[in-house]
Amino acid sequence: SAARCISNAGSTRPSPLAFAFDIDGVLLRGTKVLPEAKRALASLDGANALGVKIPYILMTNGGGVGEDERSARLTKQLGVPITPANLIQAHTILKSHAHEYADKNVLVLGGRRDVLRKVAEGYGFRNVYTTLDVKSWNPNVWPFYDLTPSEVASIKPADFSTTPIAAIFVFHDPRNWALDIQIMSDVILSRGLIGAPYTSPDDSVKVVFCNPDLVWRGGFERSRLGQGAFREAFQAVFTALTGKPYPHVQYGKPTTATYDFARGVLQQRIGEAYGEPAARQANFYMVGDNPESDIAGANAAGWSSVLVHTGVYDPASGPPAHAPTHEAPDVEAAVRWAVEREA
Ligand code: G3P
Ligand code: MG
Numbered sequence: 001s002a003a004r005c006i007s008n009a010g011s012t013r014p015s016p017l018a019f020a021f022d023i024d025g026v027l028l029r030g031t032k033v034l035p036e037a038k039r040a041l042a043s044l045d046g047a048n049a050l051g052v053k054i055p056y057i058l059m060t061n062g063g064g065v066g067e068d069e070r071s072a073r074l075t076k077q078l079g080v081p082i083t084p085a086n087l088i089q090a091h092t093i094l095k096s097h098a099h100e101y102a103d104k105n106v107l108v109l110g111g112r113r114d115v116l117r118k119v120a121e122g123y124g125f126r127n128v129y130t131t132l133d134v135k136s137w138n139p140n141v142w143p144f145y146d147l148t149p150s151e152v153a154s155i156k157p158a159d160f161s162t163t164p165i166a167a168i169f170v171f172h173d174p175r176n177w178a179l180d181i182q183i184m185s186d187v188i189l190s191r192g193l194i195g196a197p198y199t200s201p202d203d204s205v206k207v208v209f210c211n212p213d214l215v216w217r218g219g220f221e222r223s224r225l226g227q228g229a230f231r232e233a234f235q236a237v238f239t240a241l242t243g244k245p246y247p248h249v250q251y252g253k254p255t256t257a258t259y260d261f262a263r264g265v266l267q268q269r270i271g272e273a274y275g276e277p278a279a280r281q282a283n284f285y286m287v288g289d290n291p292e293s294d295i296a297g298a299n300a301a302g303w304s305s306v307l308v309h310t311g312v313y314d315p316a317s318g319p320p321a322h323a324p325t326h327e328a329p330d331v332e333a334a335v336r337w338a339v340e341r342e343a
Contacts, residue, residue, distance in 0.1 A: 014278035016342045017285055018266050019044070019056035019335070020088075020303075022253075023074075025289030025311015026331050027058070030219020033077045034310060036332035041080045043335060049343045055269045058082060059262050059286070061211040061226070061252045061293060063089035064111025064172035066119045086269055090211040090227070090252045091119070091171040093261045098124030105129060107165050107187060109180050110172030110210075110227070114154030119171065131176070131183045134160055134194060141186065141194065142179045164192035167206040173227045181234050188238070188246055203247045211252040213293055217311035227252075253288075254297025263301065283342065287334045289313055291320035299324075306334040 021027060027037040044054040058074065067084035074082040098120070105127040108120045113130035120128045134141055136155040147155070165187045174180045188205045189198040213226030235245040251258050263284070271279035284303040288294020289311020298305035299322060307324035308331055309315055315327070328334040 013052055014274035015050065015052045015054045015270070015282060017054060017283045017338060018270055019054065019338070020059040020262055020266060020284065020286045020298075021056060021331065022286070022288035022290070022294045022311075023058055023060040024062055025217030026287055026308055027078060029217060029310070032219060034330065036330045038079050040332040040335045041078055043332075043339075045080070048335070049339045053273065054339070055266065055273055055282070057086040057088060057262065057266055057269060059088045059253065059258075061090045061213050061216065062172070063091045063210065064119075065115055066122055067092060086265070088258075088262050088265060091123075091169070093251050093258060094120075094169060094171070094208075094210065095123045096261075101167060102126050104166035105163055105192075107131065107134075107168045107183070109168065109170045109174050109184075111175070113151070116171055117154075117156065120169070125169075129156060129158060129160075129163070129165070131180050133158060134183050135179060138195070142182050145176060145179050160194040161196070162193070165194070165205065166192060167208065170207075170209045170211075170227060170230070172210070174230050177230055177233055180230075181237050184234055185238060185241060189241070201242055201246060207246060207248040209248055209250050209252070212250055212255070213252070213290065215290075215312060217289055223312050253290075253293035254295075254300060256300065259297050259301040259303075285334075285338045287328075287331055287338075291322040291324070295320060295324045296322040304338065306338060308334055 027034060044056055046053050067087050071082045071084045071087045106125050107129050108116050110116060113132050117128045117130060132147060132151050133156050136147060137158060137160050168184055168187060186194045188201050190196040191199060191204050209231050211227035214228040215223035216226040218224050238246050266284060267279040270282050285306060286294055286298030286303050287306045289308050291313055295305045295307050305324040306326045306328055307313055307320055308328050310330050313320055326337055328337055
């Protein structure tokens with residue numbers, strides 16, 4: 001379990017702080033691991049100014065795969081043991097909501113749909129469909145795309161004229177915005193039965209987005225459009241169709257729901273290593289590259305925030321939209337500053 005990452009070996013004094021690290025633009029840039037990230041995380045094992053193991057979690061607006069698969073990949077990339085218990089992805093929070101839909105049909109969007117269906121089922125959603133299943137049911141639903149042979153192989157057949165969709169969950173960044181916006185609009189305007197006559201939309205179909213990032217920092221030199229841009233595109237089309245945007249639930253950094261969820265995970269990790277009092281007394285530090293998500297959310301949650309210059313935020317563009325507790329060139333300098341501040 002995560003306790004192995006932060007066992008008490010070699011230290012009895014509890015750590016006075018704990019970290020939440022953003023991933024894209026802080027630890028990774030696309031598939032590239034930032035060298036300072038490996039050194040920073042390794043130092044939390046005890047080789048730091050406090051001489052104690054410092055608890056941490058990774059907290060990303062990314063996703064699209066299960067926490068077990070992503071944490072195994074991150075362990076290889078970062079050279080330190082990352083477990084599902086200390087990884088929060090954009091959609092991890094949905095684990096606590098899946099039971100509400102156990103007997104309902106849900107549509108999930110984002111990433112590779114065959115993988116995503118397994119992630120959603122792993123969370124407890126039982127009747128999980130993707131926009132490719134809808135396209136396979138009636139190719140005319142969106143005539144400008146043909147399923148690939150591997151997509152055909154992963155289809156879950158259904159007749160969507162008799163399979164009412166109760167909710168739409170955008171887990172990760174959609175791959176075919178046009179197909180997905182068309183089918184989201186059909187589901188909402190036909191109140192769940194695709195192809196049925198459009199009615200004036202009530203909010204009977206719940207829509208949940210898991211990542212509000214308008215942009216994020218991948219492997220390209222400029223920031224890339226994120227799931228927040230997809231949400232803007234959907235709402236612009238839906239407003240053009242109906243005169244107003246559709247009400248939706250938003251999770252992901254900087255939302256309070258996600259930071260409350262992360263606080264609980266961090267306190268559990270600290271409690272495992274140092275006991276309950278330490279879990280309540282530790283100071284939380286968020287290290288991120290995006291002022292709109294990492295810094296805004298941490299500030300609102302009452303955590304300390306450190307903005308690094310290796311991702312979305314460019315110091316040459318002027319002061320950040322949300323002022324961090326501290327700015328640092330990279331994650332290693334951020335960790336050193338926070339640890340020395342608490343020493
Ligand atoms: O899709 C991932 C992106 O939106 C941001 O990821 O790790 O910077 O929160 P991260
Ligand atoms: Mg980031």
